[in-house]
Every structure is written in C-alpha cells, then in structure tokens.
Amino acid sequence: MSPLIEQLLSKSQAELDALFSTKEAGPIPNGEAKGTAIIAPGTVFSPEIAKLINLFAWQGKVFDADSGTLRNHILPFGLKAIIANVYKGDSLLDQKPCIVLDYSTTSIVAHWVRDEIRLIAPNIYLGKVYWDNSSLIHFALEFQP
Template identity: 65%
Template sequence: MAYDIEQVIKMSEDELDRLFSDSESGEIPDGEAKGTAIIAPGAGYNHAIAQIVNYFAWQGKIFDAKSGTLKNEITPFGLRAILARVYKGDSWFDQKPCIVLDYSETSVVAQRIRDEIRKVADKQYLGKVYWGKKQLIHFFLQF
C-alpha cells in the first residue's frame, strides 16, 4: 500500500510507531528522496510545521547505496551536506532490523544524531530521529 504524505502527516505518534514497527527494513535506498519532517504527529498544525522545516531547513536525503553513505539536502538553497554512514542494524525502538543513518563519525554538527528508516511502501520510507538514545521526531522519505 502506498502512502500519501497528507495521510502520514495526520497520523498520531502511536500510529507512526505501529507503522514503523510493522514494516520491514527493505534494501538500502539509492538516489534522491524528498523528505517531510513530522514534528507534531496528529496535530492539526503539523502540516504547516513540516512546510516551514522543508523550506528553511531540510528538504530530503541523497543516498549512495554503493558507498553506504548519504548527504542531507538543507537550507533554502538545497545545499548537500551533513554526511552519514548507512548500514543495516537493529532499531533502538523495537530491536528489529532497520536501516541506520549514522552521523556519529561523519559529522561534527550531527554527531549525536542517529536516524532509523524502514520501507513502508515502494519508494517510501518512514524514519525516526534520535538525539543520543532519545527519540525526537519522525520523518517520511519519498523516492
């Protein structure tokens, strides 16, 4: 089942966690993905926040599966920066397999950040962002 971003952005925290937990890790993606930050799951203003974040801060991720890395697309100018290592590992959320986006050794700015993603549909991934071991937000990627 494919997901519409409008559908995903309206999900509650519990619904997003359930979708993440029920999904397989999938293969490590390759190429550009449009990203949507899900800051306030289920809140009516979540869409507005996501649009602001998308315009001013973060637009998505560019994966290079062959090298096992990615760069984030950030700023209103689409700067490609903030490198991460990409590999399969166990999720901190439910200890099941996921794809880990690890910034600890590749970024001074984001060295305490760890993202985890799982494939929820063809060319669609749901992610979690951690600061240390504390989960911060969800995000959605569309390739």
C-alpha cells in the same frame, strides 16, 4: 506530497511508531529522496510545520548505496551536507532490522543523531530521529520511481 505522506502527518506519535514496527527494513535506498519532517504528529499544525521546515531547513536526503553514505539536502538554496553512514542494524524502537543513518563518526554538528528508516510503501520510507538514543521526531522520505 503523496497522499500517503499526507496521511502520515495526521497520525499520532504512537500510530507512527506502530506503523514503523510493522514494516521490514527494505533495501538500502539509492538516489535523491524528498523529505518531510513530521513534527507535532496528528495535530493541525503538522502539515504547516512540515512545509516550513521543507522551505527553510531540510528538503531530503541523497543516498549513495555503493558507498554506504548519504548527504542531507538542507537550507533554502539546496546545500548537500551533513554526511551519514548508512547500513542495516537493529532499531532502538523494537530491536528488529532497520536501515540506520549514523552521523556519529561523520558529522561534528550531528554526531549525537541517529536516524532509522523502514520501507512502508513502494519508494516511501518512514524514519525516526534519535538524539542520544532518545526518540525525537519522525520523517518520511519519498523517492521517485
């Protein structure tokens, strides 16, 4: 985990939203990204929760920029499933451009989920997860250069 990702785990929800709002969308990514779920941001529990989620539930996303889709890398054995459409659109947070990860027409299990990402550093995106347009959690995606 990069030092920047570790810093994100120590930020509060408001600080993560503020950082997200200050950044541009960046290009639609391509390739595999290591994911870090940011649950209970700014607490001593956030790093441990992130490790457990990474181990047992979600390891990241694999983007195919040419087709405008992605697959989530899930479960301990690395299944690549839960497809989303990927495109640029306006953020639910601040109505500024972001990259939308839209599960509404591609997934039975996650059709009510919408993720948004913005580039916050080279090869690192900060994301927000929405459930029925209500903010749920943040996450980070780290691509290898």
